[in-house]
Amino acid sequence: MGSMAPSVVFSPGELADALGALRASTPLVQVLTNTVVTNFTANVLLAAGASPAMADVPGEAGGFASVASAVLVNLGTPNSEQRAAMAEAVAAANAAGTGWVLDPVAVGSLRVRTDFALGLRDLTPTVIRGNASEIMVLAEAGSGGRGVEATDTVDSAAAAARALALRSGAVVAVSGEADLVTDGTRTVYVHGGSKMLTLVTGGGCALGAICAAFLPVVKDPLLAAVAAHAFYSAAAERAAAASSGPGSFAVHFLDALHALSPADLAATAVLS
Numbered sequence: 001m002g003s004m005a006p007s008v009v010f011s012p013g014e015l016a017d018a019l020g021a022l023r024a025s026t027p028l029v030q031v032l033t034n035t036v037v038t039n040f041t042a043n044v045l046l047a048a049g050a051s052p053a054m055a056d057v058p059g060e061a062g063g064f065a066s067v068a069s070a071v072l073v074n075l076g077t078p079n080s081e082q083r084a085a086m087a088e089a090v091a092a093a094n095a096a097g098t099g100w101v102l103d104p105v106a107v108g109s110l111r112v113r114t115d116f117a118l119g120l121r122d123l124t125p126t127v128i129r130g131n132a133s134e135i136m137v138l139a140e141a142g143s144g145g146r147g148v149e150a151t152d153t154v155d156s157a158a159a160a161a162r163a164l165a166l167r168s169g170a171v172v173a174v175s176g177e178a179d180l181v182t183d184g185t186r187t188v189y190v191h192g193g194s195k196m197l198t199l200v201t202g203g204g205c206a207l208g209a210i211c212a213a214f215l216p217v218v219k220d221p222l223l224a225a226v227a228a229h230a231f232y233s234a235a236a237e238r239a240a241a242a243s244s245g246p247g248s249f250a251v252h253f254l255d256a257l258h259a260l261s262p263a264d265l266a267a268t269a270v271l272s
């Protein structure tokens with residue numbers, strides 16, 4: 001896969017320890033996200049063992065970011081108030097040395113959010129997470145997908161993802177059938193998961209929140225993002241096996257995020 005040979009850089013034990021550390025510390029994740037997925041994202045964080053706080057009001061967002069364990073900035077429905085709050089939160093997170101995740105939902109054809117996303121890209125996000133088309137736009141190597149959906153493959157975005165990581169200093173994660181996570185030098189593919197995640201709104205957006213939840217619990221942001229994707233994929237696989245369609249999948253997914261143990265993660269994760 002990809003133009004450069006990927007390598008396994010993390011052991012099952014490292015993934016298990018990361019999940020154990022998350023559960024032991026209950027990270028406080030500040031979420032500035034879109035109106036479609038807010039409730040689902042909070043439930044995903046709670047089920048995983050984190051503590052969500054949707055603090056996205058100007059005047060509050062900066063103060064909250066200075067005490068949060070990590071911050072998610074998701075551009076799905078970026079009204080002007082929320083954009084002001086995001087600017088505050090990012091400045092405060094950077095001042096406090098707090099990790100933050102940028103999810104540039106639907107960048108490309110939507111000018112306001114694309115311009116805003118390109119500005120955020122250059123404000124040292126710790127992780128940039130998106131689908132292949134979104135990542136290609138932030139790398140200035142594509143014109144975007146179809147609304148919130150990707151029209152490019154993960155492999156076609158691999159070179160752009162590495163270039164974006166080197167340019168921004170962020171770990172870049174590209175979701176798809178197999179997820180690619182890179183810091184520009186090391187590249188890891190996370191296999192597994194379920195296509196059902198694409199039939200529940202927030203399947204990608206809540207993954208950004210889980211990336212944020214892992215940031216404060218491990219030193220290496222690449223390991224944090226890989227552990228987040230492996231954990232998410234393992235839970236999705238378990239949920240898909242128990243469900244009969246998108247509705248029951250969403251319920252089983254929350255149950256699986258809650259039930260999955262560090263040992264389960266170590267036994268299930270497939271990296272390459």
Ligand SMILES: Nc1ncnc2c1ncn2[C@@H]1O[C@H](COP(=O)(O)OP(=O)(O)O)[C@@H](O)[C@H]1O
Nearest residue numbers: 131148175176177179193194195197198203204
């Ligand atoms: N074809 C697929 N098979 C299995 N899992 C998938 C597939 N496509 C996407 N996923 C998973 O769905 C989640 C959301 O990814 P994606 O749909 O690419 O994000 P977004 O919603 O931001 O476009 C990720 O966990 C990803 O691994």
Ligand SMILES: Cc1ncsc1CCOP(=O)(O)O
Nearest residue numbers: 034036076148202203204205
């Ligand atoms: C449907 C929709 N419209 C604006 S944001 C949004 C949610 C997108 O969620 P995801 O990127 O996780 O599929």
Ligand SMILES: [Mg+2]
Nearest residue numbers: 105131204205
């Ligand atoms: Mg998305």
